[in-house]
Amino acid sequence: MRKRFVKVVLFGALTFAATTSFISCKDYDDDIKRIDNEIGQINQSLTDLKTAIGNNGVKSVSYDAATGTLTIVDSNDKSVSCKIAQNLPNYTIEIKDGKVxxxxxGTEVSSATLPTAEVGESFDPTKLTINAAGEILYNGVKTNVTIPKATSSIAAIKKDGVIIGYTVTDNGESSNFYIQDALPLTSLVFVPEAYLSGVEAMRATNLTYDKWTVKSQTVTEKGEIWNAPLSPASNSHITPDMVAYYHVNPVGVTMKQISKLVLSADDKEFVGTRATGFNIANIDLxxxxxxxxxxxxxxxxxxEAIQKIDASKITVMNLQATVEVNGGTKVVNSDYAAIYKSVLKEFVLANAKDAGVxxxxxxxxxxxxxxxxxxxDAINAEPLCEVAYNNKEGIDLSKYVETHYTEWTDTDPMKKIGTGxxxxxxxxxxxxxxxLVYSLSDYYVGDNKTLQSSFFANLKGSVLTAKVGDITEDPIAAVGRMPLVRVELQNAANGEVVNVGWIKVKITRGDVAGTDYPKACGDLKLKCTPETYNLLFDEMNVNIYQKLGLTKEDFHAIYELKSSTTNDSGQKIATLKTGEYxxxxxxxxxxxxxxxxxxxxxxTSADQVNAVNNNNGKLIATATYVPKNDKSRADVTITFTATVKTPSASFDTGSKNSEYWYNNMNNIRMNTVVPGVTPNDCSFSVNVDNVFEGNKPSFKLNNEVSxxxxxDKISYQYIFSDKNNNVKVQGNDGATYTLTVAANGKELYANGTSLVAKIIGNNVEYQQTAAAKAILNISAHDVAPFTAILDMVLTNECSMRLPMTDGQFNAEFLRPVNVFANTGKYFVDATDEGYTVKMLDLVYLTDWRDYKFAKGTSASGVEYDGTGYYTYYGVESIVADIANITTNMxxxxxxxxxxxxxxxKIVISQANSTVVGDYxxxxxxNNGNNVQAFKVKIPVIVTYKWGTVKTAVYMDVKSTEGN
Structure with a gap:
């Protein structure tokens, strides 16, 4: 009889909630009869049976319909069984010729084509699932075959007439069993450790280290001491077996199906291959x-024959598995993967629970x-973990330990692979x-030299439990003790110690809860004086003493307020958490x-302001009562909370004089003093109060305030808003300037050092630095004048700020002087002494009101005499930029x-450019040949008190006279 091996696969999704039956595999009958006589126990449920089988392979399955007994025999001939429903009908799910x-x-009920073309060996039973409606799905797609619903069933799954598995459902609880040699290996997929030149790879490692040795294990308050290598010379080595990992398909394949594994290797070049010098020893199954x-x-x-990591070739290998299939064998090949050699060193034990990067x-x-x-080092630190004194299972310290190392190339010189x-x-x-080896590491505490480890802790492997001397039942006296465990990273072959670290464990009571009392203090109107809230006697008695089941005397005997300071009255001040008020x-x-x-x-008022600025007005303070001695008791916390209600104000209705405001009442305009108005000096200082009715702003409160x-307790001032910070603006010198505001808000700077404007009192004064002039003259007022954001700041008598909902507005700084090209001016070629044009015929100037520097009439019909504006605005020169004249010649x-x-041969020159009023x-x-008509573009630069303004004049040059 050919034996088949069945293993518990537990396809989690394959839940057959349907009326199905068991199809017996008669090959097992002899074995079942023999082993049924050796049944050792009847399990209470299908779950118990599943647990008893564990990961052992299954050899046989039997079901007694009369008694409802299901019996499974594992690969070690151990028999387990359980009771299920009796006399179940027979259902079979058969996969054949691409159909389900x-x-x-034995009679067909329904069938359908598998939703994919996977037939033969490509069929993967792990993709079969049953949904709650009893519908059979393959790879998540419905097959249009449905099993009738039932709470208990046994079903067999066949592929091409061969039973490949069973599913058992008892009162809605399902388990699955698959016959291993009916599910042959179909593919192997390499699991990469790394990528070498883009190729999936594994590594052959050599570990180097310097061993640690014991210096002193005398029990003292400082504990034991080990000799750690100071200057690693890597005198010790481990060359472990090489290990490669592969996904097997289907997942139910076991080693019992594989009769042989062979690895073959090549060195791959850019073109062609050669036999590698890397020889692989026989694999020990x-x-x-x-x-x-x-x-x-x-x-x-x-x-040593593996190609080095920086070579032009890489060593690759593939795995060949020989498996038994239907009385014969077949070979399954994996994909190719690279293998490289590396050196691991600098081993150190780390805290696996650390949440840091x-x-x-x-x-x-x-x-x-x-x-x-x-x-x-560990004795002086806080415990790494805790275990309750009555926790029989203890704490597994291996969950707190992991091994770190650095990886290096097998080259000369070696190079580190990766970072960190x-x-x-x-x-x-x-x-x-x-x-890893775990050992208790003893030390004592106090003058009476109370041992902490050997007296108060048991250690089995990596699992620590509490004790007191030899007492392990209810070792209450161990609470608060802190045993120490030494962890050694060892060479498994010879026991040499590669690294040592220590874990401190605190033994706690573990079952005494504390309590939290939220003391909600309501809303607080922002004010200049402190506000005090009291936790009253009834709250303390009802929500603390009574809730804990303690008298007042008991509570204060067990707990104390967590505090490190007292006030002048000797009262303890609670230690608050970070960020509390x-x-x-x-x-x-x-x-x-x-x-x-x-x-x-x-x-305090400062606390209130900080909460507004940093925590949306939320005030919080946590007073914590901590156990005095019984450190395993949970803390008791009283959490005070309050919300600061922030006042706000806005401009009073009608406060803004609408005729002084622009852009939907968001902008005001700043300009130099009007000519003829005191002071008649072209100064650039503007009193912002003047844009409000009555030449002074007025305000209204938007909510109830303290x-x-x-x-009547509020004063106001203007500042440059911090929204100006890091704003980039262009200058007419071609530079880009970054604005910043001084800490007091009174100065506006360009590039951190050049003062642009400042506020003195209620006046905004523009400055005459080079940067300020460049920014001011970038464009005319009707294009995009330089604009800064002003902020209205309201403060009370204790210098607390009253926020404004509409306190920010824009200040546009109008360029004082504009320059424009006149049209219709020209040169004539080949005239006596050249052809001369007055500069003031080429260009004309206006001020920020569009008044020309000549007698004229304004757009509103006002007559004015602008001939004196050249002097008023300090026009120093009007210069043609000769070097940069361009042409279409x-x-x-x-x-x-x-x-x-x-x-x-054509020369254009200028004379008397600085003669005020004439320029x-x-x-x-033309000092050369006759020319035909062409054009020139002449850049013109006007320099005046507040900087420079540029324009360009396009002029015709008429052809040579008489030609």
Whole structure:
């Protein structure tokens, strides 16, 4: 008889909630009869049966319809059974020729084509699922075959006439069993450790280390001391077996199906291959295993022949598995994967529970704290973990430990692979020839030298439980003790210690809860004086003493307020959490034997403002009562909360004089003093009050406020808003300037050092620095004048700010002078002494009101005499930028082609550019040949008190006279 092996696969999604039946595999009958006589126990449920089987392979399954007994025999000939329903009907789910077929008592009920083309070996039974409606799905797609609903059933699954598995449902609870050799291996997929030049890869490792040795294990208050290597020379080595991992498909495959594993290797070049010098020894199947669908292959070989990581070739390999199928064998090949050699070193034990980006090392394991190799490092620290004194299962310290290392190339010189530490999980240490060993590390505390480890803790492997001497039942006296455990990372072959660290554990009561009382104090109107809230006697008695089931005397005998300071009255001040506000003091009654101890929470005006600025007005303070001695008791907390209600104001209705405001009442305009108005000096200082009715702003409150914020206690000022910070503006010098505001809000700077404007009193005064001038003159007022944001600041008598909902507005700084080109002016070629044009015929100037620098009439019909504006605005010069005159001569682009680049025979010059009121002339001369008509573009720069303004004049040059 050919034996089949069945294993509990537990396809979690394959839940057959339907009326189905069992199809017996007669090959098992002899075995079942023999082993049924050896049944050791009847389990109470299907879950118990599943647990009893565990991960062992299943050899046989039997069902007694008369008694409802289901019996499973595992690969070790151990028999387990349970009771299920009796006389179940027979259902079969058969997969054949790409179809799923449902049969009852051997008769077909329904069938449908599988939703994919997967037939033959490509069929994967793990993709079969049953939904709550009893519908059979393949790879998540409905097959249109449905099993009738029932709460108990046994069903068989067939593929091409061969039973490949069973599903058992008892009162809605389902378990699945699959015959292993009916599910042959179909594929192997490599699981990469890394990528080498883009190729999936594994590594052959060499571990180097310097061993640690014991210096002293004398029991002292500082604990034991080890000799840690100071200057690593890597004198010790581990060359572990190489380990490769592969996904197996289907996942139910076991090692019993695999009769042989062979690895073959090549060195791959850019073109062609060659036989590698890397020889792989025979694989020992006893060392290989399959767990949760992952095949672990352990092998060794001549690792020195592996191509180096910086070579032009890479060493690759593939796995060939020989499996038994239907009385014969077949070979399944994996994909190719690279293998490289690396060196692992700098091993250190780390805290696996650390939530930081870079996990902290165990105490004593490195020299970051200067206590390398010393248990004292952990003794002086807070416990890493806790265990309740009555926790029979204890705490598994292996969950707090992981191994870190650095990886280096096998090159000369070696180069580090990756950044920072890498990690070896505990269940992979054996792959590297390493292991962890846990031992109690004794030390004593106090003058009476109370031992902490051997007296108060048991350690079995990595699991620690509490004890007191030899007492392990209810070791209450161990509460509060702090045993120490030494963790050694060892060479598994010879026991040499690679690294040492220590874990401090606190033994707690574990079952005494504390309590929290939220003391909600309501809303607080922002004010200049402190506010105090009291936790009253009834709250303390009802919500603390009574809730804990303690008398007042018991409570204060067990607990004390967490505090490190007292006030002038000797009252304890509670230690608050980071980011909390105010001060909580403990109020003791004059007769401590009778009356209640209360608390008082005081928040100052500074606390109130901080809460508004940083916590949306939420005030919080937590007073914590901590156990005095019984440190396992949970804390008792009283949490005070209040919300600061922030006042706000806005401009009173009609306060803004609408005729002085622009852009929907958001902008005001700043300009130099009007000519003829005192002071008649073209100064640029503007009193902002003037844009409000009555030449002074007025305000209104938007909500109820404390007396400290009544309007009769409010003063105002203007500042530059911090919204100006980091704003970038252009200057007409081609530079980009970044604005910043001084801390007091009174100065506006460009690029951090050049003052642009400042506020003195209620006046905004523009400055005459080079940066300020460049920014001011970038554009005219009708284009995009330089604009800064002003902020109205309201403060009360204690300098607390009253926020405004509409306190920010824009100040536009109008360019004082504009320059424009006149039209119709021209040069004539080949005239006597050249052709001369007055500069004031080429351009004309206006001020910020559009008044020309000449006699004229304004747009509103006002007559004015602007001939004196040249002097008033301090016009120093009107200069033609001769060097940058451009032309369209010879078909060139007049915007870019310089006249001097086209010909040196045409000369344009200027005279008397600084004569105020005249500003000289510009003359055209041709010292060469006759020319036809062309055009020139002449840049013109006007320099005046507040900077420079630029324009360009386009002029015709008429052809040579008479030609």
């Amino acid at each position: 077929i449902l049969k009852k008592d 006893e060392k290989c295993s399959i767990t949760n669908g992952i095949l672990k292959v352990v092998f060794n070989g001549n690792s 870079h996990k902290a090392h165990l105490y004593g394991a490195d020299n970051a704290r200067g206590l390398v190799g010393k248990a004292e 530490d890498k990690t070896i999980a505990n269940d992979k240490l054996a792959d590297y020839g390493l292991k 105010g001060e909580v003091v403990e109020l003791n009654d004059a007769d401590p034997n009778v009356e209640t101890v209360c608390l008082a929470w005081t928040v 007396d400290d914020f009544k309007l 010879n078909g060139n682009n007049i915007e870019t082609k310089k006249l001097s680049e086209v010909t040196n 000289g002339t510009i003359t055209y001369k």
